[in-house]
Amino acid sequence: MKSLARLTLAAAVAGGLLVVGAPAQAEDGMELVAVKESLLAKHYWYEQTFAGHPVLGGFYAKHVSKATGQETVDDGRIAVSGLPRGFAASPAVGSSKAGLAAQHRTGGPAYKSRLVVVPGAQAKLAWQVSTEPETGGSVSTLVDAGTGQVLSSTPLVKHATGTGKVFDPSPLVTQQNPNLKDTDPLSAFQYKTVTLNRMTASSKLVGDFANNTSKKPVTSTSGTYAFDRSQAGFEQVMGYYHITTTQEYIQSLGFTGVNNESQDYRTTGLTADNSYYDPARDQITFGTGGVDDAEDAEIIWHEYGHAIHDAQVPGFGTTNESGAIGEGFGDYWAYTMSQAVSPNTSVTPWACVGDWDAVSYTSSTPHCLRRTDGNKVYPGDIAGEVHDDGEIWSRALMDINIALGRTNANKVILEAQFGFAPGTTFSAAATKTVATAQTMFGSTAATQVKAAFQARGIL
Ligand SMILES: [Zn+2]
Structure with missing residues (x-):
């Protein structure tokens, strides 16, 4: 039970008490942990202790007026009972066992621990263990020093959510209208209202998985980011939402180390009809020529693909073939990613990449930047241009997806990529992918993966 008494000297005197620096009702001990000076006073902060260990939540503060010397006390000490002093001196469970329990609970290794007293009528001695899961931010876990049981686990970094308006993946796909144009009136476009997850604070588009580095980044006091496509904030929201949901999907597959970071992206700085991932800055830039590239989630997903490769294999893509694989x-x-949010139609096939972006520079339908269902084969169709040659690789991956199903295919593809050399070849990367399928899902899956690469002339 917590007793918090705020006493001023005047009130104390009126109540017949004398308050001085020493505690009037100490449970055990107090340790001075900080002295701070403000304009008007000096502030002494004490930690409550029991048998030399800090008591969780227990504190005692003394504020001394510079002008008058008057003392004000905040006594936040908490009763500790039922805990033998001898046990507090030598707990049954050690710090390494507690660290493993905390790691098991939170998914991150322990980097700090200390013994604390959890106060109350039946007080407990516990290890307070700090861990840092790869999802970001430290977690504080209390492990009972008598039983080894985890008592509680509390993230120390608070997450916020916001609300935004986006295209998902693009208006052309959502509205199934191949005649939609960049110059159409605003009323021609339909939006989707979505939740913006994993924000560090709802006031700006910065979170665990995406970091808006655009010039004039949008902010919101209410966490609401409802822009239309004529406003610069719209593309910034598109970047935040689609990068974040992509990383959430990757983690849902079990991967915690595939570009698990706050990915820098910007929707300013490039007026050409192009986008790029810059490995030196680890940043994605979306161009604004033609249809703004960040208005099409398929372009966001493509660029994020480069960030994935670079995160898995430092410096990936040093040759034409490895570049084409990228x-x-x-x-x-x-x-x-389209598979999860859109229908596979003749108007906008999944295999058609960047439908909406492509209306600016294509006249035939469906509008496609590139396709993943072409019939190019290796080595005859190699042209020496990474995007063109990439169509050989993307077709093989699409065939693997069809054979294994989306989830298993993506597990194999992402897992295999960890083992690619920076300048890998089609042949070496395909061989690695087949072996990965064998290990993860057995020989039938491996045969299907091999067939997909054989059909492209790679194996
Ligand atoms: Zn690219």
Whole structure:
């Protein structure tokens, strides 16, 4: 039970008490942990202790007026009972066992621990263990020092959510209207209202998985980001939402180390009709020529594909073939992310990448930046241009997806990529992917994966 008494000297005197620096009702001990000075006073902060260990939540503060010397006390000490002093000196459970329990609960290794007293009528001695899961931010876990049981686990970094308006993946796909144009009136476009997850604070588009580095980044006091496509904030919201949901999907597959970071992206700085991932800055830039690239989630997914490769294999893509694998994987990633949010129609096939972006520079339908269902084969169709040659690789990945199903295909593809060399070849990367399928899902799956690469002339 917590007793919090705020006493001023005047009140104390009126109540017949004398308050001085020493505690009037100490449960055990107090340790001075901080002295701070403000304009008007000096502030002494004490930690409540029991048998030398800090008592969780227990505190005692003394504020001394510079002008008058008057003392004000905040006594936040808490009763500790039922805990033998001898036990507090030598707990049954050690720090390494407690650290493992905390790691098991939170998914991150322990980097700090200390013994604390959990106060109350039946007080407990516990290890307070700090861990840092790869999802970001420290977690504080209390492990009973008598039984080894986890008592509680509390994230120390608070997450916020916001609300935004987006295209998902694009108006052309959602509205199934191949005649939609960049110059159409605003009333021609339909939006989707979505939740913006994993924000560090709801006031700006910064979170665990995406970090808006655009010039004039939008902010919101209410966490609401409801822009239309004529406003600069719209593309910034598109970037935040689609990058975040992509990383959430990757983690749902079990991967905690595939670009698990706050990915920098910006929707300013490039007026050409192009986008790029810059490995030196680890940043995605979306161009604003033609249809703004960040208005089409399939372009966001493609660029994020480059960030995935770079995160898995430092410096990936040093040769034409490895570069083509990078482009082909990005196109495939747009294909497989589309599977979750859009129908596979003749107007906007999944295999058609960047439908909405492509209305600016294509006249025939469906509008496609590139396709993942072409019939190019290796080595005859190699042209020496990474995007064109990437269509060989993306077709193989799409065939693997069809054979294994979306979930298992993406597990194999992402897992295999960890083992690619920076300058890998089509042949070496395909061989690695087949072996990964064998390990993860057995020989039938491996045979299907091999067939997909054989059909492209790679194996
Ligand atoms: Zn690319």
